[in-house]
Amino acid sequence: MTHLPLRLALAGSLGLSLAFGAASAHTMDTHRLPPKKEEFSFEGPFGTYDRGALQRGFQVYKEVCGACHVLQHVAFHNLSEPGGPGFSEAQAKGIAAGYKVPAEPNDKGETTDDKGERLTRPGIIADYFPNPFPNENAARANNNGNLPPDLSMIVKARRGGPQYVYSILTGFHQTPPKGFTVTKDKYYNPYYEGWNIGMPPPLQANSVSYTDGTRATVDQEARDVATFLAWASEPKMEERKQMGFSVILFLLAFAGVLFAAKRKLWADVH
């Protein structure tokens, strides 16, 4: 019986885990709620992006989300490409020039100024959207330790896609159920896994003032930016669906010809 202390420890930990097991049966299920069933124009085999929503959504990204979230895989020239928000090339150039991107080394080979700040230059159409923070540590330091994810892939990277993004953005300002404690520096959002989200409610009514006169409600802003981010994730969607239609139409006709030929050929085989 030299192993008695070990046995006791095992028995103790078993009892403890049983107690925890019993306790966990009473804790709340904080799995995220299914996303709201919001319909978007770009769904279905013939759906296209609503240009107005894309342009308004871009405005929301630029003026609100872009303060913390990068749009890593989107270049400024994408904004004027077919199937996108439909900005002209001149408009895309103007948007690019409004961003400061990290500059190439200057004549002395430097990339930072005397104070150690990164040298920048105005963006050109070939540039990608710059990161609002110089690195991950800076991003976390500015956001209570949370890392705001890249938004150029967010619609593809979350189950529920655009509905998920819309639900998160409109899922704030609800009273948490009794017994659920919101962690310090977190916000209650039942559409987020675990219900504690690090992002403060980003959208308010009139967070942006739309140039096309649309009323900027939270719902409208969320719908618009979800549309814009769906495009950012899948910028070739319209081209894809259009090509698919012609390809399948051709293949159906081709299959018809082959079927007729096959029937004729095999008619004599018994």
Added chain:
Amino acid sequence: MSGPSTYNPKSGIEKWLDTRLPLPRLLHDTMNTFPTPKNLNFWYVFGGILTFCLAVQIVTGIVLAMHYKPDAALAFGSVEKIMREVNYGWLIRYVHANGASMFFLAVYIHMFRGLYYGSYKAPRELIWIIGVLIYLLMTATAFFGYVLPWGQMSFWGATVITNFFSAIPLVGTHISTWLWGDFAVGDATLNRFFSLHYLLPFVIAAVVGLHIWALHVPGNNNPLGIDVKSPQDTVPFHPYYTIKDGFYLVLFVIFFSLFVFYAPEFFGNADNAIEANPLVTPPEIVPEWYLLPFYAILRSIPNKLLGVIALGAAILVLAFIPWLDTSRVRSCRFRPTMKWLFWFFVVDCLILGYCGSQPVDAVLAGIPLVLVARFGTAYYFGFFILLMPLVGLFETPKPLPASISQPVLGE
């Protein structure tokens, strides 16, 4: 390839070639006059479809490799560049990614067809065994390929699967380290997986050559499972089967296109749109759908080493089917008991696939899925190791028709 050649060189060039490198004779005998049973049904079109799938994967893969960077820091971004900046890059990548699923769908139908009609039985054992080898190479290639986009599921899938080898006693961890080229999945792993992903399809192509060669010696089996008795039982491969296979190939491509153009992420996983991060484990690590039944078998066994052995055995057992099946009759059409057991086996594979797709502690209608998976695993192995030998001995088959032509003429 087998039997007397019917090739008759006509032009001077053909005669010149025929005495030096008789390539036209080879093509003529294998693809033109090759006598093929005239009663092959729909389920026989998948051989041609699979050849098409391999060609599509190789062609799209070569183009993707022109733009892809097998570097842990650049891989994810280079794939997004293909999707956004390369002309028709999205098309090529979606064809390649969905092509893998289509390839496996076709190969599973092809394998189940072989199982149902007894195509593995003498004298076609080697065709079947070479086929099992092709399937093994396909799973390896698909696994390596899934790692390349370097998303979260790529990274963690690679981590889970390469960790299987660490279950081997004594040398296991050394094997894992040797596979990774590092002490964890990382840049070195990605680089070598890219190299192997580019190599293996050409190995598959060579083994497919052997598969077709071995097929052309005894010729096709057929839904009746009886031998060809006279020339009336066959038709020349061309044009009869080129047109039939061609028609069904086009239908298959339509089905394929629906995914490529209208549901390109249907087989995908949202977590793979997040760049690989060794510090964050996804909540659920799920393999691609075509590996789910094997994943369920692995998880149904509580011991890691035994689980890995069961996983390997589940594929390896296929190679022994020609000798496990003791029946004298090939086709399940004439095997009243085996027919049912076969369909149970198909359903069993689907159930195992479902179990593999769910979390390990999932419960359905009060039954823990791991229990379902254990019964499924038992039937999977029981089907091959117990039922196949025993049913073959005790089952009374229905009478076979005298020839392929007879039942057709009799109608």
